[in-house]
Amino acid sequence: MAGRGGRALLALCGALAACGWLLGAGAQEPGAPAAGMRRRRRLQQEDGISFEYHRYPELREALVSVWLQCTAISRIYTVGRSFEGRELLVIELSDNPGVHEPGEPEFKYIGNMHGNEAVGRELLIFLAQYLCNEYQKGNETIVKLIHNTRIHIMPSLNPDGFEKAASQPGELKDWFVGRSNAQGIDLNRNFPDLDRIVYANEKEGGPNNHLLKNLKKIVDQNTKLAPETKAVIHWIMDIPFVLSANLHGGDLVANYPYDETRSGSAHEYSSCPDDAIFQSLARAYSSFNPPMSDPNRPPCRKNDDDSSFVDGTTNGAAWYSVPGDMYPEEELLDGMQDFNYLSSNCFEITVELSCEKFPPEETLKSYWEDNKDSLISYLEQIHRGVKGFVRDLQGNPIANATISVEGIDHDITSAKDGDYWRLLVPGNYKLTASAPGYLAITKKVAVPYSPAVGVDFELESFSERKEEEKEELMEWWKMMSETLNF
Amino acid sequence: QKLQLQEPGARLFLSQAWKNGVPLDRHLDSGVGAPQQPTSSFPQTGRQPRYADVFLPISFISPRKDNPLHNRELSAERPLNEQIAEAEADKIKKTYPPENKPSESNYSFVDNLNLLKAITEKEKIEKERQSIGSSPYDNKLNVEDVDSTKNRRLIDDYDSTKSGLDHKFQDDPDGLHQLDGTPLTAEDIVQKIATRIYEENDRGVFDKIVSKLLNLGLITESQAHTLEDEVAEVLQKLISKEANNYEEEPSKPTSRTESQAGKIPEKVTPMAAIQDGFTNGENDETVSNTLTLTNGLERRTKIYNEDNFEELQYFPNFYALLKSIDSEKEAKEKETLITIMKTLIDFVKMMVKYGTISPEEGVSYLENLDETIALQTKNKLEKNVTDNKSKLFPVPSEKSHEETDSTKEEAAKMEKEYGTLKDTTKNDNSNPRGKTDEPKGKTEAYLEAIRKNIEWLKKHDKKGNKEDYDLSKMRDFINQQAEAYVEKGILDKEEADAIKRIYSSL
Numbered sequence: 004m005a006g007r008g009g010r011a012l013l014a015l016c017g018a019l020a021a022c023g024w025l026l027g028a029g030a031q032e033p034g035a036p037a038a039g040m041r042r043r044r045r046l047q048q049e050d051g052i053s054f055e056y057h058r059y060p061e062l063r064e065a066l067v068s069v070w071l072q073c074t075a076i077s078r079i080y081t082v083g084r085s086f087e088g089r090e091l092l093v094i095e096l097s098d099n100p101g102v103h104e105p106g107e108p109e110f111k112y113i114g115n116m117h118g119n120e121a122v123g124r125e126l127l128i129f130l131a132q133y134l135c136n137e138y139q140k141g142n143e144t145i146v147k148l149i150h151n152t153r154i155h156i157m158p159s160l161n162p163d164g165f166e167k168a169a170s171q172p173g174e175l176k177d178w179f180v181g182r183s184n185a186q187g188i189d190l191n192r193n194f195p196d197l198d199r200i201v202y203a204n205e206k207e208g209g210p211n212n213h214l215l216k217n218l219k220k221i222v223d224q225n226t227k228l229a230p231e232t233k234a235v236i237h238w239i240m241d242i243p244f245v246l247s248a249n250l251h252g253g254d255l256v257a258n259y260p261y262d263e264t265r266s267g268s269a270h271e272y273s274s275c276p277d278d279a280i281f282q283s284l285a286r287a288y289s290s291f292n293p294p295m296s297d298p299n300r301p302p303c304r305k306n307d308d309d310s311s312f313v314d315g316t317t318n319g320a321a322w323y324s325v326p327g328d329m330y331p332e333e334e335l336l337d338g339m340q341d342f343n344y345l346s347s348n349c350f351e352i353t354v355e356l357s358c359e360k361f362p363p364e365e366t367l368k369s370y371w372e373d374n375k376d377s378l379i380s381y382l383e384q385i386h387r388g389v390k391g392f393v394r395d396l397q398g399n400p401i402a403n404a405t406i407s408v409e410g411i412d413h414d415i416t417s418a419k420d421g422d423y424w425r426l427l428v429p430g431n432y433k434l435t436a437s438a439p440g441y442l443a444i445t446k447k448v449a450v451p452y453s454p455a456v457g458v459d460f461e462l463e464s465f466s467e468r469k470e471e472e473k474e475e476l477m478e479w480w481k482m483m484s485e486t487l488n489f
Numbered sequence: 490q491k492l493q494l495q496e497p498g499a500r501l502f503l504s505q506a507w508k509n510g511v512p513l514d515r516h517l518d519s520g521v522g523a524p525q526q527p528t529s530s531f532p533q534t535g536r537q538p539r540y541a542d543v544f545l546p547i548s549f550i551s552p553r554k555d556n557p558l559h560n561r562e563l564s565a566e567r568p569l570n571e572q573i574a575e576a577e578a579d580k581i582k583k584t585y586p587p588e589n590k591p592s593e594s595n596y597s598f599v600d601n602l603n604l605l606k607a608i609t610e611k612e613k614i615e616k617e618r619q620s621i622g623s624s625p626y627d628n629k630l631n632v633e634d635v636d637s638t639k640n641r642r643l644i645d646d647y648d649s650t651k652s653g654l655d656h657k658f659q660d661d662p663d664g665l666h667q668l669d670g671t672p673l674t675a676e677d678i679v680q681k682i683a684t685r686i687y688e689e690n691d692r693g694v695f696d697k698i699v700s701k702l703l704n705l706g707l708i709t710e711s712q713a714h715t716l717e718d719e720v721a722e723v724l725q726k727l728i729s730k731e732a733n734n735y736e737e738e739p740s741k742p743t744s745r746t747e748s749q750a751g752k753i754p755e756k757v758t759p760m761a762a763i764q765d766g767f768t769n770g771e772n773d774e775t776v777s778n779t780l781t782l783t784n785g786l787e788r789r790t791k792i793y794n795e796d797n798f799e800e801l802q803y804f805p806n807f808y809a810l811l812k813s814i815d816s817e818k819e820a821k822e823k824e825t826l827i828t829i830m831k832t833l834i835d836f837v838k839m840m841v842k843y844g845t846i847s848p849e850e851g852v853s854y855l856e857n858l859d860e861t862i863a864l865q866t867k868n869k870l871e872k873n874v875t876d877n878k879s880k881l882f883p884v885p886s887e888k889s890h891e892e893t894d895s896t897k898e899e900a901a902k903m904e905k906e907y908g909t910l911k912d913t914t915k916n917d918n919s920n921p922r923g924k925t926d927e928p929k930g931k932t933e934a935y936l937e938a939i940r941k942n943i944e945w946l947k948k949h950d951k952k953g954n955k956e957d958y959d960l961s962k963m964r965d966f967i968n969q970q971a972e973a974y975v976e977k978g979i980l981d982k983e984e985a986d987a988i989k990r991i992y993s994s995l
Contacts, residue, residue, distance in 0.1 A: 051934070051937070051938070051941075063979070064931045064934065064935075065934075066979075067935065067974075067979070067980060067984070068931075068934045068935060068937075068938040069938070070938075071935055071938035071939050071942060071988065072937075072938035072939070072941045072942050073942065073945075074942055074963075074966070074967065074970070075942075075945075075946070078970075079974065079979050080977065080979070081977055081978065081979060084978075090977070090978050090979065092979065139941065139945045
């Protein structure tokens with residue numbers, strides 16, 4: 004005879020009763036009467052962060068609590084529903100929630116894509132609460148981050164899988180139960196495989212970015228895509244994300260593109276054009292996580308091959324690659340990390356947070372301690388490289404302009420407000436902005452480690468130039484005719 | 490092929506899952522493993538509230554006499570008893586006290602006790618008959634044999650219970666008979682149990698009795714809880730009796746606030762006095778018998794009269810606080826406080842009665858609340874010296890009155906939503922995780938979060954004189970957001986309402 008609702012009523016009544024009483028008494032703390040009850044409530048709690056596993060209702064409540072505490076800087080939204088109907092909840096933290104401020108880069112964390120890899124999910128819940136707390140305490144780093152970034156946190160992309168995994172009795176969870184979504188689809192093998200296309204293009208010529216032009220149509224018509232996958236793809240297309248991390252479990256490393264080898268072999272370092280910045284990004288995460296970056300750490304399992312791990316980071320394909328032709332009947336579907344890089348402007352790494360996919364609840368607090376600095380450090384990486392606006396001569400933004408970097412075979416595009424962000428390791432670069440119907444402009448930039456250097460472009464359109472040339476011509480003709488008297 | 494996984498339950502296909510010491514299921518794994526059947530344990534609509542999180546301020550709850558839901562539930566809990574009841578219909582009607590109680594919880598429990606009584610009576614009759622001679626009884630038996638199988642089954646049942654009862658009567662020190670051997674009425678039983686608890690000052694007495702009844706299958710768990718409730722009440726009365734040495738007027742439905750305002754100063758007695766009353770205590774049986782436990786309505790009224798005693802029991806600190814508010818000008822405030830407390834206690838009792846929470850939870854909840862009140866009292870005393878601010882709570886008495894008014898308005902809503910409450914608690918039973926503290930935790934978490942938000946906003950809102958204005962803007966914003974969230978499935982309707990209510994009460 005569970006009395007959950009009853010107890011809720013009770014608790015709120017009591018709390019409000021005390022509220023009423025305190026109102027009468029003129030005291031100042033409406034929430035405090037709950038203190039007595041809170042004593043019994045959670046074993047480990049710190050500043051509103053409860054270090055225990057959150058099932059779907061608790062996840063929702065945790066996010067709502069953060070929102071209630073930080074209404075000025077937060078907003079909850081959903082990108083869609085899982086197969087079983089659970090909302091794919093996201094909490095957004097920024098100084099102007101719900102709004103893309105021109106020039107403000109967008110960041111995302113996604114956790115629990117494999118339902119039984121639970122640590123990421125929990126860390127992201129803790130992170131949301133932590134950011135809210137620290138912001139209110141006036142923590143300068145956090146305040147600056149929230150004012151200058153739009154942070155999106157999705158604790159779980161696979162809530163159905165998590166429920167399945169979490170429902171297992173006892174502490175030893177099966178290695179596979181709950182991994183895939185409710186349809187049995189492994190979500191990290193469900194994204195259109197763009198690596199293949201890229202490798203083909205590399206040989207034959209062709210673009211290596213923004214490869215899915217008619218993306219929305221393709222996605223909606225594809226029956227093999229899980230609803231969760233579709234939701235994320237739409238999300239990636241709708242918001243001009245710049246930097247992202249995909250949280251997993253089962254090992255302890257920060258993994259970066261590409262995940263698939265070119266030759267089809269099992270292990271091969273397969274660098275993407277932005278290998279340098281990706282190494283830096285991955286290291287920015289791992290170096291703040293003591294066990295992850297510990298060179299003397301034994302591998303998670305005795306016979307694991309972690310020879311590719313360097314400073315707690317690894318190229319995906321160097322670690323292990325699943326050649327596509329092993330499963331010819333499968334459509335070209337692959338992981339989310341590379342999909343981000345090849346279909347959008349977003350740079351994403353995959354972070355494996357724990358040797359055990361679903362560790363005991365008591366360990367969650369220590370996972371938080373190990374990761375909280377990493378999570379913040381990685382967030383800060385978004386403010387690196389070059390950023391700015393691409394506009395026309397009248398000052399109007401040019402959306403979808405191409406920004407290319409000499410020497411790096413990967414272009415990015417400007418967002419709706421003409422704003423762009425190009426992550427780069429320190430060095431000297433030549434940046435070129437171009438757009439159809441406009442004359443490209445190239446600029447030289449010296450890039451430090453951080454912060455990002457601002458470089459704006461004012462592009463002249465062809466027609467404007469034609470007009471200019473025509474005017475010049477007319478001028479010349481006038482001059483000529485005056486001189487020659489005709 | 491090596492099978493290297495440490496986790497138990499690894500399936501055979503995993504032999505392929507390992508290559509060169511690296512698991513195939515690394516983040517970029519292929520979909521190794523049989524695709525699972527899509528489960529749809531989660532309701533597709535996703536809009537049903539998972540918790541019956543009815544966020545309401547305290548409300549006055551009238552007894553749910555005609556709520557079919559409750560009647561249905563309670564009757565569903567009495568199958569065995571009903572069987573016996575059917576067969577014993579005549580006998581029960583004779584011995585059953587002649588009232589048709591609308592109050593369900595009492596109904597079922599008293600019914601049971603009467604069944605018990607009826608059975609014992611019948612058994613007595615049988616014994617008597619047996620002592621006289623067996624032939625009349627045999628004849629009766631034969632006649633019954635010829636009749637429906639229902640009777641036969643009754644006899645079988647009867648026999649089995651008889652042996653149980655025998656055992657019970659022989660061994661049971663608590664005794665379900667009065668000293669003169671006449672069977673006890675329901676009230677008597679409750680009274681007896683309560684008395685016993687007094688005498689031994691030990692709650693364990695009750696537990697013993699109840700567990701016996703449960704084991705025999707004579708009552709269900711909910712009825713046990715109800716019984717506890719009733720015993721607790723009688724206990725209260727006994728305490729009060731001893732403490733005050735004058736009789737209650739049980740049937741007079743006096744107006745609550747009036748009686749309270751009048752009576753409280755007189756009934757202020759420290760706990761010590763009550764304890765003394767304890768030791769003196771033999772109950773006045775006639776009086777207590779007329780305390781018609783069987784009439785829910787009257788009982789409810791009774792509770793209001795006794796409320797101050799309830800408070801005594803559960804709120805020593807609150808009581809002390811009340812004592813300290815003696816001045817005339819604060820009388821109104823005092824009244825409000827008392828009303829709030831009483832309503833709260835009523836609420837707890839109602840919850841216990843309907844089995845939504847267990848009595849232990851109700852008691853510990855109230856105890857906790859009292860502790861918190863103690864804390865707050867202390868803080869208040871400390872703060873009063875230094876505290877001048879009254880920005881957020883400008884007019885205390887008005888506000889608290891507003892609150893009580895709004896709580897009364899919520900009564901009807903509460904009734905309607907209670908149905909949902911019941912349903913969803915049943916749904917929640919299937920949740921294997923079953924964290925008992927969860928809804929409490931959520932509510933206080935939300936409150937705490939809101940509190941922090943308001944604090945922070947106050948601190949960062951430099952425009953000092955605009956504070957009230959900003960609060961109303963905040964309120965509107967929150968209302969709007971909450972509504973939007975409900976539409977998107979981010980918040981439950983009840984949660985949103987509660988949040989809106991909290992903000993509007995500021």
